[in-house]
Amino acid sequence: MFRIDRRLIKNFDWITFSVVIVIVLIGIITIYSATRPLEEGVSSRFYLKQALWLILGVLALFMMVSFDYIWLGRYSIHLFSLGIILLITVFILGRVGMGAQRWLSIGPISFQPSEFFKLIYIIMLSYQLSIMNSPLSTISLFRLFFFIVFIPFILLIKQPDLGTGLITILIFLSLTLAKGLHRKITVLLVIIGLISLPFLGSILWEGLRDYQKSRLIAFLEPGGDPTGIGYHINQSKITVGSGKFFGKGYLNGTQGPFRFLPEKHTDFIFAVFAEEWGFIGSFFLLSLYVVLILRGLNTARNARDDFGKFLALGITLMFLTYFVVNVGMTLGMMPVVGIPLPFMSYGGTALLSNLLAVGLLINVRTRRFELFH
Amino acid sequence: MKKESERILRISYIVIAAFLLLIMRLWQLQILQGNKYRELSEVNRLRIITIPAPRGILFDRNGIPLVKNSSYYCVSIIYGEFNSGKTDLLAKLLNIPIEEIREKLNKEGLSPFTPIRLKQGLTFNEVAYIESRRSDFPGLIIEVDASREYIYGSIGSHLIGYLGKPNPSQFKDPAFKDVPPDAFIGQWGAEMLFDKTLRGTPGERVIEVDSLGRELRLLKENPPVKGEDIRLSLDINLQKGAEEAFGERAGALVAIKPDTGEILGLISRPSFDPDLFAKGISYKEWIDLTQDKKRPMLNRALQSQYPPGSTFKIITAIAALEEGVITPETKVECRGGINYGGWHFGCWRREGHGVVSLHRALVESCDVYFYELGKRLGIDKIYDYASSFGLGKETGFQIVTERRGIVPNTKWKEERRKQKWYLGETFNTAIGQGYVAVTPIQMAVMISAVANGGNLFRPTLLKDATPIPSGKVKAKPENLEIVKRALSGVVNEPGGTGWAAKSEFVSICGKTGTAQVVAMKGGSQYQAERFRDHAWFVAFAPAEKPEVALSVFVEHGGHGGGAAAPIAKRAIEGYLKNSEFGKQNQNVSNRSQTD
Numbered sequence: 001m002f003r004i005d006r007r008l009i010k011n012f013d014w015i016t017f018s019v020v021i022v023i024v025l026i027g028i029i030t031i032y033s034a035t036r037p038l039e040e041g042v043s044s045r046f047y048l049k050q051a052l053w054l055i056l057g058v059l060a061l062f063m064m065v066s067f068d069y070i071w072l073g074r075y076s077i078h079l080f081s082l083g084i085i086l087l088i089t090v091f092i093l094g095r096v097g098m099g100a101q102r103w104l105s106i107g108p109i110s111f112q113p114s115e116f117f118k119l120i121y122i123i124m125l126s127y128q129l130s131i132m133n134s135p136l137s138t139i140s141l142f143r144l145f146f147f148i149v150f151i152p153f154i155l156l157i158k159q160p161d162l163g164t165g166l167i168t169i170l171i172f173l174s175l176t177l178a179k180g181l182h183r184k185i186t187v188l189l190v191i192i193g194l195i196s197l198p199f200l201g202s203i204l205w206e207g208l209r210d211y212q213k214s215r216l217i218a219f220l221e222p223g224g225d226p227t228g229i230g231y232h233i234n235q236s237k238i239t240v241g242s243g244k245f246f247g248k249g250y251l252n253g254t255q256g257p258f259r260f261l262p263e264k265h266t267d268f269i270f271a272v273f274a275e276e277w278g279f280i281g282s283f284f285l286l287s288l289y290v291v292l293i294l295r296g297l298n299t300a301r302n303a304r305d306d307f308g309k310f311l312a313l314g315i316t317l318m319f320l321t322y323f324v325v326n327v328g329m330t331l332g333m334m335p336v337v338g339i340p341l342p343f344m345s346y347g348g349t350a351l352l353s354n355l356l357a358v359g360l361l362i363n364v365r366t367r368r369f370e371l372f373h
Numbered sequence: 374m375k376k377e378s379e380r381i382l383r384i385s386y387i388v389i390a391a392f393l394l395l396i397m398r399l400w401q402l403q404i405l406q407g408n409k410y411r412e413l414s415e416v417n418r419l420r421i422i423t424i425p426a427p428r429g430i431l432f433d434r435n436g437i438p439l440v441k442n443s444s445y446y447c448v449s450i451i452y453g454e455f456n457s458g459k460t461d462l463l464a465k466l467l468n469i470p471i472e473e474i475r476e477k478l479n480k481e482g483l484s485p486f487t488p489i490r491l492k493q494g495l496t497f498n499e500v501a502y503i504e505s506r507r508s509d510f511p512g513l514i515i516e517v518d519a520s521r522e523y524i525y526g527s528i529g530s531h532l533i534g535y536l537g538k539p540n541p542s543q544f545k546d547p548a549f550k551d552v553p554p555d556a557f558i559g560q561w562g563a564e565m566l567f568d569k570t571l572r573g574t575p576g577e578r579v580i581e582v583d584s585l586g587r588e589l590r591l592l593k594e595n596p597p598v599k600g601e602d603i604r605l606s607l608d609i610n611l612q613k614g615a616e617e618a619f620g621e622r623a624g625a626l627v628a629i630k631p632d633t634g635e636i637l638g639l640i641s642r643p644s645f646d647p648d649l650f651a652k653g654i655s656y657k658e659w660i661d662l663t664q665d666k667k668r669p670m671l672n673r674a675l676q677s678q679y680p681p682g683s684t685f686k687i688i689t690a691i692a693a694l695e696e697g698v699i700t701p702e703t704k705v706e707c708r709g710g711i712n713y714g715g716w717h718f719g720c721w722r723r724e725g726h727g728v729v730s731l732h733r734a735l736v737e738s739c740d741v742y743f744y745e746l747g748k749r750l751g752i753d754k755i756y757d758y759a760s761s762f763g764l765g766k767e768t769g770f771q772i773v774t775e776r777r778g779i780v781p782n783t784k785w786k787e788e789r790r791k792q793k794w795y796l797g798e799t800f801n802t803a804i805g806q807g808y809v810a811v812t813p814i815q816m817a818v819m820i821s822a823v824a825n826g827g828n829l830f831r832p833t834l835l836k837d838a839t840p841i842p843s844g845k846v847k848a849k850p851e852n853l854e855i856v857k858r859a860l861s862g863v864v865n866e867p868g869g870t871g872w873a874a875k876s877e878f879v880s881i882c883g884k885t886g887t888a889q890v891v892a893m894k895g896g897s898q899y900q901a902e903r904f905r906d907h908a909w910f911v912a913f914a915p916a917e918k919p920e921v922a923l924s925v926f927v928e929h930g931g932h933g934g935g936a937a938a939p940i941a942k943r944a945i946e947g948y949l950k951n952s953e954f955g956k957q958n959q960n961v962s963n964r965s966q967t968d
Binding site: 114174177178179180237238239240242243244245254263274275278279282283284287290293295298300301309313317320324327328331333334 | 377378382383384385388389391392394395396398399401402403404406407408409410413414415895906
């Protein structure tokens with residue numbers, strides 16, 4: 001099972017690996033700037049913690065590359081069951097963090113099971129899709145939806161972790177579309193979707209928490225209440241815009257450390273970066289992400305088998321979604337949904353699970369020429 | 374398989390499109406709107422707090438402080454941090470009308486990070502109450518500002534003045550461009566006249582604040598520069614004594630140092646309480662003040678003009694002596710009036726003064742004598758002399774816009790009334806009635822010129838200011854001496870109309886006057902007050918070497934000798950008792966006591 005041979009090292013996807021590491025390092029120096037203390041003598045450890053998680057994550061990444069990903073497929077049902085159990089545990093035991101039950105503590109370590117669940121979910125979905133006939137029959141589609149998507153979606157929404165919940169749906173839809181549906185089913189789904197949209201909208205609206213509602217309202221009318229929730233959006237735009245072409249220079253940003261920007265080292269990390277490095281730096285950073293994503297899509301296209309294809313596609317689409325939604329939110333193009341920027345936002349569990357996901361991507365690419373065992 | 378690869382390729386195009394969209398948005402925010410956001414990010418982290426400069430202190434001529442600087446609390450809101458949904462709660466908390474807050478917050482061009490003053494002059498209890506609820510109102514801050522306390526209250530308020538917010542035209546005036554938006558500037562009296570000197574330069578504290586308005590670091594501090602102190606020519610003892618002597622009566626007083634033009638005292642009553650303005654006058658209070666029927670905001674010393682009455686006889690007398698139409702010994706018989714052209718021109722004493730010379734005519738203020746002088750001089754000669762005493766034109770005291778008064782002549786009547794001049798009108802003018810109108814300050818300058826040998830000075834409020842000559846009276850010293858002797862007689866001789874000004878302490882010279890409101894028969898004291906005559910008194914002292922000259926005007930005071938002379942006496946004594954003159958005479962009297 002664990003084989004490291006010369007071919008593995010030769011085919012290792014160094015481009016994806018180095019792009020990711022550069023992004024994480026940029027993230028760490030930006031976290032340092034965003035959380036640098038104003039008073040002397042007080043030190044902030046966020047960047048150190050993130051660096052430790054990076055080391056841990058890189059080890060996990062190599063571990064993830066070391067075995068053939070097919071084994072994950074074979075144990076996907078076990079993994080998935082474990083994931084659901086963890087989500088239920090969070091639901092029952094989880095301590096309240098940031099107004100949402102997302103955290104689970106084992107001894108001194110707290111982590112967010114939902115972060116790892118995304119990965120497990122993609123593995124499960126990809127494996128199930130790979131063993132089904134193409135195009136998908138209606139029965140298969142509904143079976144997939146109810147057993148793999150619906151239960152975790154409800155559990156995630158209840159946490160509430162709307163961001164992750166919506167991403168599971170999005171990945172499901174794109175992967176099934178990639179697999180291919182009967183034209184009739186596609187048309188039917190679109191029609192059902194259009195008809196139920198208003199109802200779904202109102203049900204969703206009723207189900208939203210107050211802060212979620214106000215975020216939506218604030219997005220639609222950011223000037224309406226400059227001190228309230230629209231504040232986040234306005235401040236983020238000010239932070240990004242004030243960077244101008246060349247940026248204010250590293251450690252010269254003022255919006256983050258002076259606490260004008262909320263969540264500056266997590267969800268709004270891109271704003272802090274854009275303020276200090278300007279349009280030039282932002283262009284470079286966004287290009288890195290695009291390289292990563294296009295490379296991921298390329299991996300999917302050239303994958304050895306269907307499972308690898310769906311795996312690479314699912315992971316890449318997850319990164320894409322997080323990336324576009326987070327940057328879009330930071331730039332005031334989307335409502336504040338509170339999802340982090342992969343590899344940059346402060347958060348150990350997320351970094352670890354994202355590096356694990358990159359490991360899987362590299363795994364698929366590295367083994368694209370290998371034969372089945 | 375092939376189909377799936379194509380689908381994935383299509384996703385790549387979507388990725389590139391999304392990337393371009395994000396880049397375009399970045400371009401918009403950072404390049405197109407970059408300057409705007411850069412500026413916003415600057416105000417975001419900096420808060421500029423102006424520290425008011427302590428205003429210069431106004432002292433009276435003897436170094437007695439007239440004003441005090443004190444501080445007071447006010448509450449302001451930083452709009453950028455305020456939740457406008459809470460305006461009604463805020464209005465309740467501060468106990469001010471909600472419209473007032475809305476109006477202040479809706480002003481255009483306000484920086485969202487500069488505090489907007491909502492209420493000033495809070496009591497300590499109010500401060501404590503607001504402070505306890507402050508966390509409910511983000512952006513609400515309590516500031517300390519400097520205020521002015523007027524030690525003598527309404528005493529001398531027209532002269533000392535008051536502070537107020539700049540009015541719209543002052544806002545645009547470059548002279549006030551360094552005045553902070555909530556600061557007060559001098560709007561009246563000396564506070565206005567010397568505002569630039571008194572104001573000083575406000576300081577600035579530039580602090581870094583976070584989004585909750587918490588101060589993080591002091592970036593820069595420019596200490597304020599205190600305004601310069603000013604020693605006014607005003608003598609508060611004179612002012613206070615005279616205002617007390619006025620009592621409830623309306624009128625004006627102007628006291629001048631004859632050899633320099635320094636204003637020693639200036640009264641316009643009724644007056645106002647400058648403390649009303651010090652903490653920001655409310656709209657209602659201001660309307661009450663300006664619409665008060667007694668017109669407390671009118672500076673009667675400069676802005677009211679009345680016929681000078683018999684005080685004008687000083688001018689007629691000098692004109693007659695100078696023109697040679699009489700000698701001091703020229704005698705006229707007064708039988709209580711003369712008839713001319715079918716009209717009767719009465720003397721104030723119905724029974725007549727008998728045969729009088731110039732001296733007696735001035736002492737007893739015989740009207741008939743001056744009718745005769747008027748007849749001999751003609752109106753245009755009277756006009757020349759009155760003009761040379763500064764009547765009919767501004768004195769140049771810039772404390773408020775002053776009125777010029779009227780000195781009529783034939784030309785004036787032709788132009789204004791399109792009529793020829795009648796001799797009867799000359800009679801009236803010769804005794805200071807009819808068309809002639811003067812302000813109290815003009816009369817003070819006039820009597821000051823009589824006292825100092827004929828020199829007119831522009832009145833000034835600064836002690837030891839270089840005198841600014843504004844004219845020279847056409848009068849020979851010997852003629853002035855004749856008149857001065859007569860003016861001494863008015864106060865000190867038996868039968869003198871100014872007997873009420875006679876002082877044990879100093880020899881006072883003066884002249885009474887009565888300005889008719891309506892022609893009345895019977896004793897004026899029986900009439901309703903609003904028809905009663907105005908009382909005048911012009912005086913100077915000491916007779917030998919005048920140190921103070923003044924004019925007193927009492928609205929509806931009745932006879933000048935009765936109403937105005939005692940006020941003049943009180944003012945003169947109040948001034949001289951504390952001056953060099955007073956000290957020397959004190960020593961003399963002390964010595965005589967010990968002998």
